[in-house]
Amino acid sequence: MTTPLLQVTGVSKAFGGVVANNDISLEVPEGRIIGLIGPNGSGKTTLFNSIVGFHPIDSGSISFCGDDISKKQVPEIARLGLLRTFQQTRVYGLMTCMDNMRISVPHVNEGLREMLARHRDEVAERAEELLEFVGLYSKRHLMAGDLSFGQQKLLEFAMALMNEPRLLLLDEPTAGINPTLINGLIDRLQRANETLGVTLLVIEHNMRVIMNLAEHIYCLAHGEMLADGTPSDLQNDQRVIDAYLGAH
C-alpha cells in the first residue's frame, strides 16, 4: 500500500461555537481526480482552508507526500506543490493576463538573484500555451480585472497550472461559467490530470460535472463526513439524497 499524496486524518476546526469540520478524514491518491460535495455550509471550503494552511486546525493531522503540513504556512505549502483556487476568483486585476501567468511560475529555490532577474523566454511561451489551453489566448494582453467572472476562473486555473502543482484543490471550478463552456472545462480538467499529471481535489455543486469527473467522491454535511464512494454509490445513497433534499 503506497502513501496517498494527501492524507487528512481526523481534522476538526471550530469557529467559536460553530463546528465547521468535525473529525474529517479523507485521502487523495496520486494521479486521481477526487470530488468533495455537500450542501452549502457543510464545511467544504473550511476543509480546503485547513489543508492549505490558511488557518490553524484544532486537532487532527494533514500530510502531503508523507510529510506533516498541518503546522506550515500558506506560501510554504504552496511551494511544496499543493495549490488551491478560490471560490470567489482571485486574479491580479491590474496586471495583464500574461503578467498574471508569468508571476505564477513555481517559487521553489528562489534566491536573491532569481528575485531580481528577468524571465526566460520559455516562461512566456509556456504562459501562452496554457492561456491557449484554457481558451484565453486572445485576451492575453487585457487586464485580468477586465475579464468576466467566468474568464477569470479560467485564468485562475491556467495560473495554477503554470505553478506546476502536484495537487490542485479547485473550489467550484464551474460556478459562474456558461453551461455550454462547462463541457469544455471538464475536458480541460481531465486533460490537465492526464497529460500534466496534476492530481485534483474538486469541490463542486454541479452534480452532472462531479459525477462525470471524479472517480471517488466524499460528501460532507453539517461539518461531518457523511459518506464516500464512487459516483454511482453516492447517487444511490439515501443519506446523501436526504442531506441535499432535506430528510422527511
Added chain:
Amino acid sequence: MSRKKLYLLLLVGLMLLAPVLMPAFKTQLAMLMLMITFALTWDIMGGQMGYNSFGNIVFFGTGMYVTAVIQRDLFFTAEEYESLAGSLNIINGTDYLTGLFLGLGVSVVVCVILAAILGAGILKLRGHYFAICTLGLGIAAAEIAAGIDYIGAGSGLVPPTFPHEDLGDRGYFFYYYFLTLAAATFTVLSWLYKGQFGLAINAIRDDEDKAEAMGIHTTRYKTLAWCISAFFLALAGGALGNMVGFIDPTEVAFAGATFGVWMVLMAILGGKGTIWGPVIGATVFHIMQELFWTYLFGWQRVALGILVISIVVFFPEGIMGFIRDRWPELLGHKVDLKSSKKGSTP
C-alpha cells in the same frame, strides 16, 4: 522603438546641458533631480506594491547623518571639528571626496540593513496599519536624532565645507551627482519592474492573499522592495546634507512634513505604479512649487494646498493614469484578437 530611444537620448542630452544653459538654476535643478529620486523610490512601495509608506524619509535622514559623521570622523575628532565648524577650507579636495564617497558607501550599507530589520518587523502589517506605523517611524527618527549629542543633537551637524578651490563649482558637482543618481534610480527600477521583482510586487498590490496562496515569498519581496528604496535614499540623503551645508534633524534630515509628504504627492500627481509617473509628477510639482514661492510669496503654502486638492479631485490616477485611460495605445496597451498562437482569428 528607435524613435523612443531618440527622445530618450535628447532628454539625456538636455539634462546634461541644463546647468550650463541655466547656470542661475543649478541648485534648483539639483533639487529637481532629488525630487525625481524621491518620487521614484516612494513609488516602489507606494505605487507598485500598494504599501503607502510615510517612513521612507528615515533612510534619507539616516544616510545624511551617517555620511556626515564619516566625513567628520575620518579626519577629525568631534571636539576639533566643533571648534573648526563653519570655517572654510578645512579640508582639501581629495580628503573631501574620500570622506564623501566612503560616507555614502557606509550609509548605503547601514540604511539597507536598517530597512531589512524594520521591514521584518512591520511589513507584516497591511493597509492603514502599515501607513500609520511608518508615519510613527519618521517622527521617532527625528526625535531620536535630536537627542544624540554625538551627531549634534537638536542644534544639528555641519558637513565639511565643499573645497571649491580644488573641485570647482559645488553647484555643478551636486547637480551632476543628483542627475546620475536620478538616472541610475530610473534605469535600475525600470529594469527591475520588467522582471520577476516587478511582477511579484504588483501581485502583492493586487491581491496579497492570492500571492501567498501561489507560493510567492511575499515577505522577502516586500523587504527587498524597502531595501531598494533605502539604497537610493541613502545616496540621496548623504549628498543633500553636503549640498545644503547644514543638517537639522527635523527640517532637513527627517523632514517628514516637507520631503516626506512631497514624495507621496509627486508620485500620486504623476501617476503611481508607473515608471514615468513619478518623474513627471516630480517635475511638475517642483516647478509649480518654485513658481509659487517666487510669485505668490506669503500665499505659497495655500497655493500648494490648492494644488494638492486639485490633484486628488481631478487626477486621482495621476497624469499618467489620465493618459492611460484616454489614450491607452500611447502606452503600448494593445488588443490582439488572435485566438491561438498559430494565428487563427475568431
